[in-house]
Amino acid sequence: MHKTVLFALVILSGLSAGALAANQVIHQQGRVFSSESVTIKKGEALTFVNDDSIPHNLMSATKGSEFNLGSQAPGMSTDVTFKETGDVQVICAIHPRMKMMVKVTD
Amino acid sequence: MSGFFPRRSTMLATAVAAAGFGAIGFASIGLGAVVVGETRRIDLGAKAAPGIDAVKAQYKRPATIPFPKENPYTPEKAALGKKLYFDTRLSVSMAQSCASCHSPGLGWGDGLAVGVGHGMAKLGRHSPTIVNAAWGAIFMWDGRLATLEEQALGPIQAAGEMNMPLEQLMERLVSIGEYKPLFNAAFPDEGMSIKTLAKAIATYERTVVSERAPFDAWIEGNEKAISEEAKRGFAVFNGKALCSACHEGWNFTNDGFQDIGLPSKDVGRGEFVPGVVKMQHAFKTPGLREIARRSPFMHDGSLATLEAVVEHYDRGGVDRPSRSDLMKPLGLTAQEKSDLVAFMKTLTSNLSPTAVPVLPR
Structure with missing residues (x-):
């Protein structure tokens, strides 16, 4: 129990620091990611902003790093924290030309 | 000609950023390698609607065919x-x-x-x-x-x-x-x-490329190349009817996958991304070049005419979780519907005959 609480606190404090720091922002205007590849430190977050005029659906099928933001409407922003090192490919499920790589380092 | 198309800024209204988004601001904390935080609305500022010339520029034909470097043309x-x-x-x-x-x-x-x-x-x-x-x-x-x-x-x-x-x-x-x-x-x-x-x-x-259509001549400046009905239809296509959100660019597709609410059991793209709601019943957006020669329409061939296609979009299709957020009843007038059809017919060229080759024996 004690360990679980400690674990939770560690996670929350880590997330808090990540949220307070200025995340790198990935834009999606014109059905294009603003960066083809970004490098971040383990535990840091990226902010995915839909500044396009239509919905997007960001996700990753990279093994161990799968996520799915679901339909993200124009004018919405979502932070995604990457906790393990490695390369994570992020795509838009709707628009096949939208692909980028997140390189998570120590 | 600003104001020719609806202002997108209405879709991007300012809202309140999540208060207290710090220590406990994340909606979900997974145990995997990726943690998705909550989604919040942000202020993107007002964007001026593009004028007609800027919109037309998005539809200009490319000068060359792209061939991949792994398989160049000979x-x-x-x-x-x-x-x-x-x-x-x-x-x-x-x-x-x-x-x-x-x-x-x-x-x-x-x-x-x-x-x-x-x-x-x-x-x-x-x-x-x-x-x-x-x-x-x-x-x-x-x-x-x-x-x-x-x-x-x-x-x-x-x-x-x-x-x-x-x-x-x-x-x-x-x-x-x-x-x-x-x-x-x-x-x-x-x-x-x-x-x-x-x-x-x-x-x-x-090498099979749609040839120049009346629409291309209009895009390049010949105002007489298409009818006034078709020009109005182009405005509806890029505005009220939201067609260009998917059927965009000179080939009229961004190759995206959308559930447009056709009452079919076929899950389409969903077979390959079963966990993504919006990919269920989603199919690739087809281009619209030569469209008047390509009936019947849709992935299941269920609509016989362009008029029926426009009616489908006007109604918005089957409302289900997977349906594209872009699909909704449009409230098009009879004039707008016929203008849309008139516009789509301008995308058909006088395709040159294709000679059937003599085959090896």
Whole structure:
């Protein structure tokens, strides 16, 4: 129990620091990611902003790093924290030309 | 001409950023390697709606056909690919070629609601046109193939379509004496193989490009090239009807996957991304070039006319979780509907006749 609480606190404090720091922002205007590849430190977050005029659906099928933001409407922003090192490919499920790589380092 | 199209800024209104988004601001904390935080609305500021000239500029025809560096164009390759494309001996029955379902006489489709495969059995989906495949980002209605080279081999070996095992096909082609020198000319270092077969067919397919249509002349400045009805339809297409959110650019598609609410059980793209709600019943957005020659329409061929297609979009389709957020009742007037159809008809060119090649023996 004690360990679980400690674990939770560690996670929350880590997330808090990540949220307070200025995340790198990935834009999606014109059905294009603003960066083809970004490098971040383990535990840091990226902010995915839909500044396009239509919905997007960001996700990753990279093994161990799968996520799915679901339909993200124009004018919405979502932070995604990457906790393990490695390369994570992020795509838009709707628009096949939208692909980028997140390189998570120590 | 600002204000010609609706202002997008209304969609991007300012809202309150999540208060206290710090220590406990995340909606979900997963135990995996990625943690998704909550989604919040942000202020993107007002964006001026583009004027008519800026919108028209987005539809200008490209000057050249893109060929991948892994499979650059050569005339020998395209000529060989054309023979293969029209050769019925690519099917196990020796009765069907690529052109059987993707015929130049029918807008490079087959004019049927759904395709017909091996043994004249009906397939599950409409045969898509191959026009402008060179610009495709992903292939098949459900996007299951990544390149045109892969696509070229798909229907040949599919049991329900041409039903021809590729090894068996290569044996058959080797036995047709006149093919070998054509392969050697097209692929001096590679010769005859499944890989070069695919490369040749894909190269030929990339040369199938919609020709100049009245719409292109209008885009380039000839105001008399299309009717006033069609011009109004273009405005509706890019504005109230939201068509250009998916049917964008000179080929009128961004190759995206959308559930447009057709009452079909086919999950389409959803088969490959089962966990993504919006991909259930989603199909690749087809381009609209030569559209008046390509009826019936939709992935299941369920709508016979362009008028019926416009009615479908006006109603918004089946409301279900997977339905695209862009699909909603549009409230189009009868005039707007007929203007849209008039506009779409300007995308059809006077396609030059395609000569059927003399095939190797």
